Amino acid sequence: xxxxxxxxxxxxxxxxxxxxxxxxxxxxxxxxxxxxxxxxxxxxxxxxxxxxxxxxxxxxxxxxxxxxxxxxxxxxxxxxxxxxxxxxxxxxxxxxxxxxxxxxxxxxxxxxxxxxxxxxxxxxxxxxxxxxxxxxxxxxxxxxxxxxxxxxxxxxxxxxxxxxxxxxxxxxxxxxxxxxxxxxxxxxxxxxxxxxxxxxxxxxxxxxxxxxxxxxxxxxxxxxxxxxxxxxxxxxxxxxxxxxxxxxxxxxxxxxxxxxxxxxxxxxxxxxxxxxxxxxxxxxxxxxxxxxxxxxxxxxxxxxxxxxxxxxxxxxxxxxxxxxxxxxxxxxxxxxxxxxxxxxxxxxxxxxxxxxxxxxxxxxxxxxxxxxxxxxxxxxxxxxxxxxxxxxxxxxxxxxxxxxxxxxxxxxxxxxxxxxxxxxxxxxxxxxxxxxxxxxxxxxxxxxxxxxxxxxxxxxxxxxxxxxxxxxxxxxxxxxxxxxxxxxxxxxxxxxxxxxxxxxxxxxxxxxxxxxxxxxxxxxxxxxxxxxxxxxxx
Amino acid sequence: xxxxxxxxxxxxxxxxxxxxxxxxxxxxxxxxxxxxxxxxxxxxxxxxxxxxxxxxxxxxxxxxxxxxxxxxxxxxxxxxxxxxxxxxxxxxxxxxxxxxxxxxxxxxxxxxxxxxxxxxxxxxxxxxxxxxxxxxxxxxxxxxxxxxx
Numbered sequence: 001x002x003x004x005x006x007x008x009x010x011x012x013x014x015x016x017x018x019x020x021x022x023x024x025x026x027x028x029x030x031x032x033x034x035x036x037x038x039x040x041x042x043x044x045x046x047x048x049x050x051x052x053x054x055x056x057x058x059x060x061x062x063x064x065x066x067x068x069x070x071x072x073x074x075x076x077x078x079x080x081x082x083x084x085x086x087x088x089x090x091x092x093x094x095x096x097x098x099x100x101x102x103x104x105x106x107x108x109x110x111x112x113x114x115x116x117x118x119x120x121x122x123x124x125x126x127x128x129x130x131x132x133x134x135x136x137x138x139x140x141x142x143x144x145x146x147x148x149x150x151x152x153x154x155x156x157x158x159x160x161x162x163x164x165x166x167x168x169x170x171x172x173x174x175x176x177x178x179x180x181x182x183x184x185x186x187x188x189x190x191x192x193x194x195x196x197x198x199x200x201x202x203x204x205x206x207x208x209x210x211x212x213x214x215x216x217x218x219x220x221x222x223x224x225x226x227x228x229x230x231x232x233x234x235x236x237x238x239x240x241x242x243x244x245x246x247x248x249x250x251x252x253x254x255x256x257x258x259x260x261x262x263x264x265x266x267x268x269x270x271x272x273x274x275x276x277x278x279x280x281x282x283x284x285x286x287x288x289x290x291x292x293x294x295x296x297x298x299x300x301x302x303x304x305x306x307x308x309x310x311x312x313x314x315x316x317x318x319x320x321x322x323x324x325x326x327x328x329x330x331x332x333x334x335x336x337x338x339x340x341x342x343x344x345x346x347x348x349x350x351x352x353x354x355x356x357x358x359x360x361x362x363x364x365x366x367x368x369x370x371x372x373x374x375x376x377x378x379x380x381x382x383x384x385x386x387x388x389x390x391x392x393x394x395x396x397x398x399x400x401x402x403x404x405x406x407x408x409x410x411x412x413x414x415x416x417x418x419x420x421x422x423x424x425x426x427x428x429x430x431x432x433x434x435x436x437x438x439x440x441x442x443x444x445x446x447x448x449x450x451x452x453x454x455x456x457x458x459x460x461x462x463x464x465x466x467x468x469x470x471x472x473x474x475x476x477x478x479x480x481x482x483x484x485x486x487x488x489x490x491x492x493x494x495x496x497x498x499x500x501x502x503x504x505x506x507x508x509x510x511x512x513x514x515x516x517x518x519x520x521x522x523x524x525x526x527x528x529x530x531x532x533x534x535x536x537x538x
Numbered sequence: 539x540x541x542x543x544x545x546x547x548x549x550x551x552x553x554x555x556x557x558x559x560x561x562x563x564x565x566x567x568x569x570x571x572x573x574x575x576x577x578x579x580x581x582x583x584x585x586x587x588x589x590x591x592x593x594x595x596x597x598x599x600x601x602x603x604x605x606x607x608x609x610x611x612x613x614x615x616x617x618x619x620x621x622x623x624x625x626x627x628x629x630x631x632x633x634x635x636x637x638x639x640x641x642x643x644x645x646x647x648x649x650x651x652x653x654x655x656x657x658x659x660x661x662x663x664x665x666x667x668x669x670x671x672x673x674x675x676x677x678x679x680x681x682x683x684x685x686x687x
Contacts, residue, residue: 312627316597320626324551326649334651348551 063110575601633685
């Protein structure tokens with residue numbers, strides 16, 4: 001277009017050169033060519049803006065034929081508001097001053113329809129430099145304008161939608177929604193992130209998301225593992241403790257999603273985090289309740305077994321001496337008793353009464369081995385052993401017993417019960433020693449591996465101390481190993497021994513009360529081993 | 539007439555009372571004793587004793603009354619000997635258990651010598667064939683705490 005105008009002016013100047021004939025011919029041909037151009041309206045204006053010539057393009061774009069428009073003002077093409085603000089005159093003035101005026105704007109066709117015109121007005125000068133008229137060149141850019149406008153609108157919509165989306169994310173409070181670059185550095189921050197993690201946007205943007213992880217997780221490489229998993233699988237989820245700005249922790253549910261550009265190259269990650277601390281606490285509470293319930297259940301089962309053994313004690317063991325007292329008292333009433341008979345019956349009555357008393361005291365002691373109203377304390381079992389050895393000093397001296405012990409652990413429990421447990425195991429070991437062989441008792445302790453727990457232990461996920469009492473006594477048949485712990489169960493005949501048979505029941509009850517257990521193994525004549533399991537302090 | 543008795547009991551007082559009662563009934567009655575079930579079974583196996591009736595205490599060391607009863611009833615040569623479970627525990631508690639395990643009756647240890655003698659006297663006066671009938675009549679008379687098959 002520009003070129004055309006320049007050429008035109010050059011040509012009009014050349015009209016007045018010496019080669020006039022030739023030039024005139026060329027000019028005529030040129031005018032003819034211009035009149036045929038269809039895509040551009042090209043026409044001449046006089047100094048006042050009246051139309052002097054018209055071409056095909058002008059007719060096509062503006063709708064007027066040459067005879068309708070020649071001699072009229074070019075103002076006709078301008079909409080009323082442009083005419084009012086004297087745009088046509090201004091453009092001519094500008095062209096007069098600067099040689100050229102360029103403008104884009106709405107113009108009016110003959111039928112009143114608007115079109116988007118791109119206009120160049122070029123001033124034409126005579127040999128003295130006076131403006132003699134103008135060449136006006138107009139292109140119809142209505143379609144391009146419409147396309148541009150559509151594009152603008154779309155762009156605007158996109159911009160707004162992006163803005164809304166961004167606002168939405170910014171305003172979300174329940175989720176921390178972040179963008180990370182490929183290295184895991186934080187690119188944006190929302191209100192949720194601020195509320196959950198405690199950082200303000202300006203404190204954290206640009207820093208690594210590793211800031212939210214605990215030292216332990218960072219040492220274990222968890223943040224990198226998550227990014228790697230997201231890169232490989234598109235997404236990575238994780239639940240765990242995370243760190244707030246103030247150092248406190250929260251239970252986070254995290255989803256990291258890999259983001260890709262249109263060529264599939266990784267450009268970063270989105271990271272959505274929820275604070276599930278309350279839920280986690282609730283779940284943990286439920287779990288604790290379940291464990292507690294399990295323990296209570298276990299205690300109830302033990303209590304139940306104990307109650308039925310008490311019923312048996314009453315129906316059998318306590319009944320027995322009463323029956324004998326009745327029998328021998330009854331026999332004293334027989335008419336033909338000698339003095340010796342009477343005394344023998346009296347002795348039987350007394351020994352039955354004594355036995356009755358011993359049994360009742362045993363039952364009382366047994367019932368004192370109870371967790372009711374008992375304060376748990378940390379007990380050093382070395383101290384317990386020392387005080388039990390003190391209690392048994394005379395028996396130890398008389399039997400020449402050797403008691404050796406390795407270092408024993410401290411446990412949480414009830415001192416009286418632990419004392420009874422040690423007392424009964426040690427006195428039992430001395431009571432059932434081989435005749436003529438001084439008792440040798442060794443006590444040792446070790447922390448047992450998970451797999452070797454007896455199945456009766458209530459807490460499978462805890463460490464237990466196994467305390468082993470080994471002796472060189474008479475022992476017992478292995479098939480009696482469970483029975484010996486029953487209340488008032490004796491493996492030996494009544495006349496052979498002192499005591500009531502409650503000792504090992506007390507040992508078992510004390511162990512059970514401490515959420516532990518006791519087992520026994522023996523080879524007759526080779527000695528016995530008692531294994532006491534007690535939970536280790538956590 | 540039942541004349542050969544066996545008592546397995548670890549309580550020396552009860553064994554003495556039992557022996558004395560039988561002697562007072564008839565000094566020709568034979569009583570063999572053991573202090574636990576193991577000893578009882580051994581004595582029966584050696585064949586030195588051929589009891590017509592066995593009294594089994596429940597609570598004994600080594601092999602208790604229940605285990606002894608089970609062993610006896612599993613043994614072809616001993617199964618036919620009638621067994622009386624003889625214990626301090628109430629008949630209403632352990633009676634049915636004894637019958638189920640194959641005892642001819644459960645006899646709760648009586649609270650007087652006279653009663654013991656009375657019971658044993660009734661046994662000595664009956665025959666092996668009429669033993670159950672005799673026991674049933676004792677049960678019906680309610681003079682003793684007894685449960686019969």
